[in-house]
Amino acid sequence: MKDSNTSSPVVPYRQQRxxxxxxxxxxxxxxxxxxxxxxxxTRRSLGTVVCGDHxxxxxxxxxxxxxxxxxxxxxxxxxxxxRGKTKPVAANIDHIIIVVAPSPGINEELVDHYLVAAENxxxxxxxxxxxxxLLPEKKLLxxxxxxxxxxxxxxxxxxxxxxxxxxxxxxxxxxxxxISIFSGESGVGKSSLINVLIPDIKARVANLSLTSGKGVxxxxxxxxxxxxxxxxxxxxxxxxxxxxxxxxxxxxxxGFAEFREFAEHCxxxxxxxxxxxxxxxxxxxxxxSISRLRLKHYHRMVAExxx
Ligand SMILES: Nc1nc2c(ncn2[C@@H]2O[C@H](COP(=O)(O)OP(=O)(O)OP(=O)(O)O)[C@@H](O)[C@H]2O)c(=O)[nH]1
Ligand SMILES: [Mg+2]
Ligand SMILES: [Zn+2]
Numbered sequence: 001m002k003d004s005n006t007s008s009p010v011v012p013y014r015q016q017r018x019x020x021x022x023x024x025x026x027x028x029x030x031x032x033x034x035x036x037x038x039x040x041x042t043r044r045s046l047g048t049v050v051c052g053d054h055x056x057x058x059x060x061x062x063x064x065x066x067x068x069x070x071x072x073x074x075x076x077x078x079x080x081x082x083r084g085k086t087k088p089v090a091a092n093i094d095h096i097i098i099v100v101a102p103s104p105g106i107n108e109e110l111v112d113h114y115l116v117a118a119e120n121x122x123x124x125x126x127x128x129x130x131x132x133x134l135l136p137e138k139k140l141l142x143x144x145x146x147x148x149x150x151x152x153x154x155x156x157x158x159x160x161x162x163x164x165x166x167x168x169x170x171x172x173x174x175x176x177x178x179i180s181i182f183s184g185e186s187g188v189g190k191s192s193l194i195n196v197l198i199p200d201i202k203a204r205v206a207n208l209s210l211t212s213g214k215g216v217x218x219x220x221x222x223x224x225x226x227x228x229x230x231x232x233x234x235x236x237x238x239x240x241x242x243x244x245x246x247x248x249x250x251x252x253x254x255g256f257a258e259f260r261e262f263a264e265h266c267x268x269x270x271x272x273x274x275x276x277x278x279x280x281x282x283x284x285x286x287x288x289s290i291s292r293l294r295l296k297h298y299h300r301m302v303a304e305x306x307x
Pocket of ligand 1: 130131132133134160161162163164184185186187188189190191192193217218219220236237238239
C-alpha cells in the first residue's frame with residue numbers, strides 16, 4: 001500500500017509549549033519544558049509578546065526556532081510610556097516586588113503608582129527597601145516609620161540589603177514556585193538582589209564608579225531567571241516613572257483601599273476628597289489615620305490619569 005505521507009513535505013520539528021524568558025528586538029529567547037533555551041524569530045501574525053508569555057513554537061534548522069502563537073495570559077503588567085503609548089512589561093506574574101533604596105533615593109510616589117497598577121490586576125505587590133547597610137540605625141528607624149503606612153494597610157514591607165545579604169529569607173519562601181518581577185528606579189539594586197537570590201546567574205550590575213548619578217540604566221532588557229526551587233524572577237530595566245493608562249477614578253481609588261472606610265462617611269457621594277465640606281478622608285489624613293502623602297499622590301494620580 002502506498003504511504004500517503006511520503007509525498008507531503010517533511011515536518012521535522014513538532015510544535016511545543018515554551019516560555020519567553022527574554023526579548024532582544026525582534027528575537028525571543030524561549031525556554032522549553034526541559035529548561036533548554038532557544039533563540040527564536042516570530043511569525044508576523046504573532047502580535048506583542050513579552051517576558052513571561054507562554055507560547056507555542058517549533059525548532060527550525062541551525063538551532064533556532066520560530067514562535068507561532070501566544071497562549072492566553074493569566075496576568076499582564078503594562079505601563080504608559082511617552083505620549084501615552086502603552087508599553088507591555090511582562091505577563092503571567094504572581095508578585096511585583098517594588099524595590100526602592102536610600103540611594104538613589106526613596107520615591108513613594110513611584111511605589112503608589114505600582115500599587116495602583118498591581119491592585120487593578122491579579123498581581124500581588126510587595127515593597128522591598130534595599131541598601132539598608134547604608135543607613136545608620138536612627139535613619140533606618142525613621143524609614144521604618146515612614147513605611148509603616150504601607151504595612152499598616154497590609155502590604156508586606158521588607159528591609160533588605162543585597163550587599164550584606166540581609167532580610168531576604170522571607171522573600172525566598174514567598175517567591176518559591178511563583179513568578180516575581182523586580183521593578184523600580186534605576187540603581188536601586190534589582191539586579192544585585194537577583195544575583196544574591198540566584199547565585200548561579202550573573203545579571204549585569206552597575207559598576208560603582210558609574211552610578212554617581214541617576215539615569216544610568218544597567219539592565220536594558222527584561223529577563224526571566226529560574227529559581228533553584230521552582231518559579232522565577234524577572235529583572236527589568238529601571239524606570240524614572242511608572243505611567244498609568246487613563247482609567248476611571250474608581251480604579252485609581254482601588255489602589256488606595258484604606259481610604260474606603262472613611263470615604264463612605266463623606267458628606268457627598270462623589271466627594272473628590274480635595275476641599276469638600278464634610279470630607280471624612282481629609283479629616284482622617286489630618287488625624288493621622290491615613291497617610292497625607294498617599295492622599296496627595298491620590299490627588300495627583302486622579303488629575304493625571306482619571307478618564
Ligand atoms: N550599599 C549597597 N549597594 C548596593 C546594594 N545593592 C546594590 N548596590 C549597588 O547599587 C548599584 C546599582 O545596582 P544594580 O543592581 O545595577 O541596580 P538596578 O536596580 O539593577 O539598576 P538598573 O539595571 O539600571 O535598573 C550597584 O553599584 C550595586 O553594587 C546594597 O544592598 N547595598
Ligand atoms: Mg539592573
Ligand atoms: Zn471625601
